Amino acid sequence: MLQRAPLGFSVFGYGSQELDIGNAEQIQAVFDAIKPELVINAAAYTAVDKAESDADRAYAVNSHGVGLLATAAESLGIPLLHISTDYVFSGEGDKPYTPDDVTRPTGVYGLSKLAGEKQLQAQCSRHLVLRTSWVFGAHGNNFVKTMLRLGSDRDTLSVVADQHGGPTSAGSIADTLWALAVIFQQEGRLGWGVYHYSGVPACSWHDFANEIFTQAVSLGLLEKSPELKAITTADYPTPAKRPAWSVLDCEKLADVHGLSPRSWVQELQAVLQQLGERRSA
Numbered sequence: 001m002l003q004r005a006p007l008g009f010s011v012f013g014y015g016s017q018e019l020d021i022g023n024a025e026q027i028q029a030v031f032d033a034i035k036p037e038l039v040i041n042a043a044a045y046t047a048v049d050k051a052e053s054d055a056d057r058a059y060a061v062n063s064h065g066v067g068l069l070a071t072a073a074e075s076l077g078i079p080l081l082h083i084s085t086d087y088v089f090s091g092e093g094d095k096p097y098t099p100d101d102v103t104r105p106t107g108v109y110g111l112s113k114l115a116g117e118k119q120l121q122a123q124c125s126r127h128l129v130l131r132t133s134w135v136f137g138a139h140g141n142n143f144v145k146t147m148l149r150l151g152s153d154r155d156t157l158s159v160v161a162d163q164h165g166g167p168t169s170a171g172s173i174a175d176t177l178w179a180l181a182v183i184f185q186q187e188g189r190l191g192w193g194v195y196h197y198s199g200v201p202a203c204s205w206h207d208f209a210n211e212i213f214t215q216a217v218s219l220g221l222l223e224k225s226p227e228l229k230a231i232t233t234a235d236y237p238t239p240a241k242r243p244a245w246s247v248l249d250c251e252k253l254a255d256v257h258g259l260s261p262r263s264w265v266q267e268l269q270a271v272l273q274q275l276g277e278r279r280s281a
């Protein structure tokens with residue numbers, strides 16, 4: 001992410017070892033040292049299933065930690081851009097969710113993330129929440145990398161076909177946040193509030209897996225695609241309920257800030273090429 005920072009910005013990135021967002025003194029020490037003009041928070045407790053039995057920890061990071069960051073940002077009068085999730089919705093819809101739609105998380109992770117959004121809104125006047133979904137990229141663990149690993153180990157793979165959402169590349173989220181930072185730098189303001197940003201078009205996990213294997217074979221990352229079976233959510237029980245419908249309406253971000261969603265199919269190609277280059281390096 002730091003590699004994509006716009007020219008003219010001094011960017012400081014911190015891992016959880018260097019800056020625990022649940023620790024007000026650490027936040028203050030970092031803010032005192034670098035005197036930020038804008039903060040982007042991508043830190044979160046993201047173990048969706050584990051959160052069901054580890055609610056205290058999920059809330060400590062996703063709600064209390066965000067509240068501490070928000071308070072520190074407000075004390076400097078600076079904006080806090082914060083990443084949130086499609087899991088704040090129940091998943092029972094059939095039209096893309098707008099930022100104003102009613103939230104109703106079905107699990108601890110979504111509840112803790114929604115609590116964090118509320119902390120941010122209450123503590124920091126210059127806040128922007130960017131809800132996203134189904135994040136993939138060349139770094140970290142994610143669905144694309146899991147599919148590549150399973151696809152090279154197995155002949156047959158079963159993937160859920162009755163959950164729909166928008167796969168979103170981490171790079172496109174980073175670019176969107178940078179673009180927002182640039183707008184703030186140039187104009188001294190942003191349209192504060194809640195926005196949605198995810199890849200288009202919406203698809204199922206099964207569709208996503210199918211495209212991953214098609215592209216991976218054509219790029220030479222896999223010899224052949226495994227046979228892909230479509231299963232239902234009921235066939236693949238998990239401790240935390242997943243929203244069946246996670247599709248986010250991203251029009252507000254385009255209308256207010258001119259930032260449009262990208263094609264996840266094209267973003268996937270860039271990520272697979274990056275993974276291929278890394279393999280052959």
Ligand SMILES: NC(=O)c1ccc[n+]([C@@H]2O[C@H](COP(=O)([O-])OP(=O)(O)OC[C@H]3O[C@@H](n4cnc5c(N)ncnc54)[C@H](OP(=O)(O)O)[C@@H]3O)[C@@H](O)[C@H]2O)c1
Pocket residue numbers: 015016017019020021022041042043044045046047061065083084085086113131132133134135136140141
């Ligand atoms: N992945 C998705 O599909 C998805 C979908 C929608 C929204 N999101 C949102 O996107 C953001 C990034 O998620 P991700 O998928 O990149 O998750 P991730 O890979 O789990 O990254 C979260 C990061 O937060 C750090 N962290 C955890 N507790 C912290 C603390 N107390 N202080 C400082 N850092 C802490 C973690 O560090 P350690 O590894 O050292 O613990 C990790 O580097 C989150 O806000 C998440 O809710 C993700």
